[in-house]
Amino acid sequence: MTELFGPDPSVASSAGWADPPPRKGFFTDTSVCIGCKACEVACKEWNGVPDDGFNLLGSSYDNTGALGASTWRHVAFIEQPRRSGNEQQFFSELPVGPSATDALNRAGDAALSGDRSALGTNTEAVAIQAVPPTELPESGEPRDEIRWLMSSDVCKHCTHAACLDVCPTGSLFRTEFGTVVVQDDICNGCGYCIPACPFGVIDRRTGDPGTKNVGIAQKCTLCYDRLESGHLPACAQACPTESIQFGDLDELRVRAQARVDALHEAGVSSARLYLDDPNDGIGGAGAFFLLQDDPEVYGLPPDPVVTTRDLPQMWQQAGLAAVSLLAGAVAAFVGRKR
Amino acid sequence: MTEVKRRRRARGGGGDGAPVVPDAKFSSYYGRPVLKAAPWEKDIPAYLFLGGLAAGSSLLAAGADVTNRPALRRSGRLGALGAITLSLAALVHDLGKPSRFLNMLRVAKPTSPMSMGTWILSLYGPAAGVAGAAELVALAPRWIDRLLPRWARWLLTVLSTPAGLSAAAIAPAVASYTSVLLADTATPSWHEARRELPFVFVGSAAAASGGLGLLAAPLAEAGPARRLAVTGAVAELAVSSRMERSMGLAAEPLHQGTAGTLIRASRALTATGALGALAGSRSRVVSAISGAALLAGSACTRFGIFEAGQASARDPKYTVVPQRNRIDAAQ
Numbered sequence: 255m256t257e258l259f260g261p262d263p264s265v266a267s268s269a270g271w272a273d274p275p276p277r278k279g280f281f282t283d284t285s286v287c288i289g290c291k292a293c294e295v296a297c298k299e300w301n302g303v304p305d306d307g308f309n310l311l312g313s314s315y316d317n318t319g320a321l322g323a324s325t326w327r328h329v330a331f332i333e334q335p336r337r338s339g340n341e342q343q344f345f346s347e348l349p350v351g352p353s354a355t356d357a358l359n360r361a362g363d364a365a366l367s368g369d370r371s372a373l374g375t376n377t378e379a380v381a382i383q384a385v386p387p388t389e390l391p392e393s394g395e396p397r398d399e400i401r402w403l404m405s406s407d408v409c410k411h412c413t414h415a416a417c418l419d420v421c422p423t424g425s426l427f428r429t430e431f432g433t434v435v436v437q438d439d440i441c442n443g444c445g446y447c448i449p450a451c452p453f454g455v456i457d458r459r460t461g462d463p464g465t466k467n468v469g470i471a472q473k474c475t476l477c478y479d480r481l482e483s484g485h486l487p488a489c490a491q492a493c494p495t496e497s498i499q500f501g502d503l504d505e506l507r508v509r510a511q512a513r514v515d516a517l518h519e520a521g522v523s524s525a526r527l528y529l530d531d532p533n534d535g536i537g538g539a540g541a542f543f544l545l546q547d548d549p550e551v552y553g554l555p556p557d558p559v560v561t562t563r564d565l566p567q568m569w570q571q572a573g574l575a576a577v578s579l580l581a582g583a584v585a586a587f588v589g590r591k592r
Numbered sequence: 593m594t595e596v597k598r599r600r601r602a603r604g605g606g607g608d609g610a611p612v613v614p615d616a617k618f619s620s621y622y623g624r625p626v627l628k629a630a631p632w633e634k635d636i637p638a639y640l641f642l643g644g645l646a647a648g649s650s651l652l653a654a655g656a657d658v659t660n661r662p663a664l665r666r667s668g669r670l671g672a673l674g675a676i677t678l679s680l681a682a683l684v685h686d687l688g689k690p691s692r693f694l695n696m697l698r699v700a701k702p703t704s705p706m707s708m709g710t711w712i713l714s715l716y717g718p719a720a721g722v723a724g725a726a727e728l729v730a731l732a733p734r735w736i737d738r739l740l741p742r743w744a745r746w747l748l749t750v751l752s753t754p755a756g757l758s759a760a761a762i763a764p765a766v767a768s769y770t771s772v773l774l775a776d777t778a779t780p781s782w783h784e785a786r787r788e789l790p791f792v793f794v795g796s797a798a799a800a801s802g803g804l805g806l807l808a809a810p811l812a813e814a815g816p817a818r819r820l821a822v823t824g825a826v827a828e829l830a831v832s833s834r835m836e837r838s839m840g841l842a843a844e845p846l847h848q849g850t851a852g853t854l855i856r857a858s859r860a861l862t863a864t865g866a867l868g869a870l871a872g873s874r875s876r877v878v879s880a881i882s883g884a885a886l887l888a889g890s891a892c893t894r895f896g897i898f899e900a901g902q903a904s905a906r907d908p909k910y911t912v913v914p915q916r917n918r919i920d921a922a923q
Contacts, residue, residue, distance in 0.1 A: 258703070313622040320624060330621060420776060422707035423692075424699040442695045443688015446706050449630040449777035449905060458631045458688050469688030550912045553621030557915040561776050561783055562703055568772045568786050569702075575771070575790030576764035582798055582827075583651035583760075586819040587659055 259563040261532035262413050269428035277432035278481060279540035280490065280498060281506040282406055283513055284552075285525060287497040289315060289404035293327040296492035300477065301326065304465055320553065321407055323459035326474040327489050330552050332403040405545065405552050406489070406498060409434070409455045409474035410529055413537030414560040417447035417456050417471075425471070432503070432540055433476040441470040452536065452558035476540070503540060514544055522546065528554065535559030618916060620908040627778055629905040635686035637898035639679045640770050641800065641891045643713075644793060646675035647767035648801020648820065650720055654760030655816055657753055664817060666727050667808030669756060671801070673724025676717055705772040712765045719759035726752035767797040774901060780911060781904035784842035785897070788835035792897075795831060796890045798824025799862060803886030806869060806879045814879060818869050821886050825866035828893065829859065842910055845900040854896030861889030 257268070266274035297303065306324040311317050314331035321328045415434045418426040425441035428434060436456075447456050448471065456473040459465065477487035485491070490500035499506060510527055517525035524546045529539035535558050549556045620626070630636070653668025655661075684693050697714070701707040726748040729737065737745070771793040775786035782789070802821025806814055836843040846855050865885030872878025904910040 311622075316622075322628075332621070416778065419701075419703040420706065422699070422701065422704045422710060423695040424701070425695070440692075440695055440698070441689070442692035444696075444706060445631040445686075445688065446704070446777075448628045449779045449782075449901075451628065452778040454626055454628040457628055471688075548619055548916075550619045550626070550908070550916065551621065553624055553626060553908075555626050555911055555915055557919050558778075561778050564783070564786055565703060565705075565772075565776055568705075568775050568790075571787055572768040572772045572790040575794045576768040578791065578827075579648075579764045579767055579794040579798060580651070582794075582823050583648075583655060583820060586652075586802075586816040586823065587655040 257414075258419070258565060259414060259560065260537060262537055263532075265413050265432045265537075266428060266430050271428075271430045274430040274432070276502040276504065277540065278476065278500070279411060279432070279503040279506055279542070280408060280476070280487070280500055281510045281542060281544070282408065283497050283499065283510070283544045284403065284405040285497075285513075285517060285522065285544055285546060286495045287329070287404040287406055288495055289329055289331055289402070290494060291318075291329050292492040292494060293406045293489035293498055294318060294325070294329060296488040297327045297474075300480070300488035301475070302466060303472075304459075304461065321409070321453075321455045321457075321473075323457040323472040326408065326472075328407045330403070330405045330407060332405075332547070332551060334401050334403065334547070336401050401546075403546055403552070405543065406493075407552070407554070408489070408541050409476070410453055410536070410542070411474075411476055411540030412560065413532065413539070414562065415536075416450040416452060416560045416562055417473075419560070419562040419565075420446045420450045422446060429478055429481075431476070431478075431481055433478065433481075434540075435475045435478050436471050436473060438467050438470060438472075443469040443471065445471070447471050450561055452555055452560065506542075510542065510544060517544075535563070618909060618912045620912060624908065625906050626908050626911040627780075627905045629902045630777070630779065631688075632686055632898075634895075635682035637895040638891075639682045639686075640774075640793070640894040640898065641796075642675040642679040642682070643770055644767050644797030644890065644894070645800045645804065645887070646672040646679065646720060647716075647763035648797040648824070649675065649804060650716075650723070650756070650759040650763040652801055652805050652817055652820060653723065654756050656813065657756050659816075661809070661813040661816070664805055664809040664813040665756075666731075667805060668801070669720075669723045669727045669752075671804045671808070672720045672759065673728070676713075676720050680713070680717065705769060705776050709769050709773060712762060712769055716759055716762040716766050719755045719762065722748065722751050722755035723759055726755070764794070767794045774897070777901075778911075779901040779905045780842040780914070781839070781845050782897075782901040784839040785835050787838060788831050789897075791831040792828055792835060792893070795824045795826075795828030796893045799828055799865070799886045800824075800890035802869070803865060803883035803890070806883030807887070808883075811874070811876055811879065815873075817883075818873060818879070821869050821883070822866050825862045825869075825886060825889070828890075829862060829866075832859075832893075841914055842904055845903040845907075845910070846896070849899075849903060851896050851900035851903055854892045854899060858889045858892030858896055861885045861892060865889055 262268055265277060303326060304324050306322060309317055311319055314333055316331045318325055318328050411433045418434050422444060423440050423442055425437045443458055445458050456471050459468050459472045461468045480487055486500050490498045507530055510530060514525050514527055526545055528545050528549050529542040532538035649668040649671035653665050656664035656668060684690050696710040700711055729748055768790045771789040774782040775789050777783060798820050802817045802824055805817025806821060809817060836846060845851055865882045868878055868882030872882055
């Protein structure tokens with residue numbers, strides 16, 4: 255029986271696998287991501303994931319938006335007027351004055367209307383109006399404080415996966431590699447996994463009736479088919495900088511700690527690991543990250559907790575409420591004639 | 593240093609209507625939601641209402657059966673049959689693949705409130721169905737009655753009381769599990785309501801079913817419906833305000849936009865209906881109007897809480913700010 259909360263050193267065994275292989279996962283080191291989106295493309299190609307809309311979202315080079323039913327890898331782009339570490343000014347002919355980034359972002363925002371929550375999953379929901387003119391303040395100061403954050407997001411394959419816990423059909427299951435996978439031929443599209451996920455990863459695929467797997471929940475499988483035949487997941491295979499590293503989770507955690515130490519040594523004090531800790535609210539993730547700012551800057555929840563941690567309490571309260579209703583109904587009939 | 597960050601923080605406000613707490617400062621990725629809202633349509637809040645109505649009606653019908661109140665028994669059984677039939681239709685309609693509805697019966701998982709709910713409804717539905725069918729047959733014109741074989745009519749008559757009592761035994765679970773269905777998600781305004789929501793939902797179910805009893809049964813038999821309705825309405829109103837105080841920032845969406853309108857309507861209708869039910873014990877008309885108000889109030893409660901949760905999932909503020917505060921408090 256799987257525990258609902260806390261560390262679980264052998265998540266596949268807890269799920270009933272006899273003698274499983276070591277737990278597999280991703281370590282996404284965002285400090286070496288160059289934002290090439292090869293992971294997004296490789297994922298779509300290998301897994302036959304349909305398009306997720308051809309949008310211009312006005313958010314830097316990110317026109318994907320968010321993870322969703324047809325987006326299993328998503329590269330985030332964040333532009334910040336801040337130095338990333340101890341880099342030097344090597345060139346004399348650098349641009350001067352404040353960065354245009356902020357003004358352009360604001361103009362892009364103003365041009366977008368509609369339901370932003372549907373960005374990346376519903377191409378109809380967001381309209382782009384005429385972009386208003388941007389006025390840049392003038393100054394001769396050298397511009398030396400700008401950094402780009404790029405990060406390839408993916409399903410976290412949680413130790414305690416709410417999507418799997420709440421799935422009423424058993425479509426979502428724990429593989430022998432410790433990953434969490436939807437069985438396409440079983441899911442009936444009830445949609446319960448979608449609000450259960452603390453990261454907003456899984457979604458129900460929408461589209462024309464002919465679309466592959468339309469109407470059912472879809473997300474990253476950590477390339478279950480490739481793993482079974484000893485290959486790297488498609489995104490890790492395609493990543494040109496090894497920002498996406500695949501391997502045994504235990505080993506990845508050691509590697510990640512060494513990397514964060516090296517970055518701190520090099521002066522990148524903002525580097526930190528995210529979801530690597532088995533004592534966190536989801537029991538640690540199978541896919542964890544090295545980030546360079548707070549998780550929420552990347553669109554990630556800063557302190558996610560699996561909802562089923564509180565499920566025993568919820569069932570208890572519901573039981574008490576049910577007894578109260580029964581008592582109330584009995585009391586309504588007791589005593590009086592009318 | 594963080595001009596971009598401040599801009600993003602500033603965008604956290606969002607929402608319409610007056611904020612209950614001052615706008616919190618927080619970072620987000622271009623103002624986008626962290627979570628995904630449930631893909632559920634109006635089917636689901638409609639089911640929350642109808643399921644509660646069916647459950648309360650089965651309880652009233654069983655009590656009426658035992659205490660010999662035939663009109664209240666009839667309205668309860670027929671109300672339960674109608675409400676649970678519409679519920680099942682709504683639940684199947686809301687699936688992404690309705691043809692795979694039966695896959696719900698592949699497993700029984702205590703960690704999935706939807707799985708538990710499926711099994712609860714699988715027990716409740718046939719029981720409420722038999723009891724309701726017995727009433728339908730009794731009401732049907734003679735020529736329809738003749739179409740039924742005699743053994744079937746006999747079976748319905750014999751089974752109606754055991755079936756009605758069985759339905760009533762399962763009914764409390766039908767009314768309360770739906771609160772866990774909502775609360776067992778990452779949706780802030782549902783999850784943070786988890787302690788009180790079951791009591792709000794059973795109160796709402798009692799008010800709705802009592803309301804139906806007041807609407808359908810004559811004064812002479814409506815006493816239990818009246819008492820159940822008033823008790824339920826008072827419980828719902830009292831626990832709701834306690835719930836809002838315990839929810840922190842996640843209570844805010846209950847007061848804003850569509851959800852705010854629905855919740856305000858639910859309060860007004862439920863309070864008016866309860867007062868009317870108390871005052872109108874000698875008037876069929878006042879009782880009926882009060883019953884209708886209680887039914888409408890219960891529906892507004894369910895739709896309001898549903899919409900508030902959806903709004904809380906769409907705004908990253910409700911995800912990020914409480915989690916950030918938790919981290920800051922731990923340090």
